[in-house]
Amino acid sequence: MLKILNNSTGNLYYVIFIIIYTGIRPGEIISLTWNDIDFQKKRIAVDKTTFQGKVGDVKTQLSVRYIDILPPLEIKLKELKEISSSYNYLLLNQSKKPFYSHDVLNLRFKKLLKQIGIKERNIYNIRYTFASHMISNIEKGVDILWVK
Template sequence: MRLALKDKKKPIVLESHPYEYYAVKFLDKKKFNVSDGTIKKYQRINTELCAKFGKLPISSLKVSTISDFIYSLGHTGKTLKDYITILNGTFQQALYDEAIVRNPINHIERPKAKRTEIKPFTKGEIEKLLNKSDGWIRNYIALAVYTGMRSGEIVGLKWKDVDFQNGFIDIKRSRHHGVDGSTKTSSSTRRIVIFDSLMPYMKNQHKLTSKLKAYVFMPYDNRPMQDSGQFNRVAWKNLLKDCNIEYRRVYNLRHTFATMMLQSGKFSVNMISDMLGHNSVQMLFNVYAKYIKGESENINRKIDIL
């Protein structure tokens, strides 16, 4: 299909490719600046969008058609934002090629952003979880709660990344769907300390899997975990029931680490942000604002600054 636009000087003839042509172009470029896990998520969403719009000329798609479809899917606000991100990027590629004269996604109402609600575990709950578990499950929980590592980072951790002598862990990858990929962002590739309270659990896990000279956690026939979902299905839900603790995602162990660090008053927000692998301290303020005390409260007023 060819789309002609009238111009006072001379007509401009534009080539209108199908939607899927620009969808592929967008994802190909996106691969260079997002994590492997995000790309896989985008690919799954894009397959669904292409099934609906793929063969249609991109210039024929209207705001109402696109909006009605994505809002009919019944997804949450966060997932809807992912759909809109992909659609926006796809139409933007067509706009760059002058295959369309405007990006229809600019006229689609975005879902309202909701403040992330976190439910960190209490000290008593963490003690219950550690006391009621054993073996690799106990060590997994300890690693999560004493480092704030993301689940994919824990599953992808290898013994070569653990430096017992100097007390550090290098986080270099994240594992999803049985594949090692890059960390969530460039700042997520980081070095974190092994606190003394974590060391016994790490040494215990070392006895279990170090001879395999591969991943830290290899609980199933000496094979690495496919992803964090395995831990959730096999161990986490049942453990929470045994401890009589309401269900919360494993990710809340990361929130627990962050809030414990903030409440201790011994670490600056910059240090905590670095340990969590955030791009900036703003993320810390957005999610954990109520746990951050004003640093002015800790100022030593007896210091002579002159």
């Protein structure tokens, strides 16, 4: 993951970082607005996703949730806020508009993996990296229900 992060730039970098520290779905990330980020309560409200240019409900009602903002993520979100706080969405495409879908980010991710010699996979798979990392820390007191 460090190799991937060290070689990614722009929106792709932030998407990867956010997935690593939250397990959030790519379609949910591109739907996030600054109103969804609560730095005081240290949580992200997830209640929408973007599919084919339309912001709609998340996958299932159980997918409506709050995600804790872990300390490394808080630093990156504040960094991103300095860049894009004049816009409603956290991440914008090159035209300064919300992403139509996460497909373009997935294509950039696959291209990056090829460039750095890592087997191709979808950006969505990073969610499992988050879960695996958290589950491996259960002996350190990480609650499996929190990971879920």
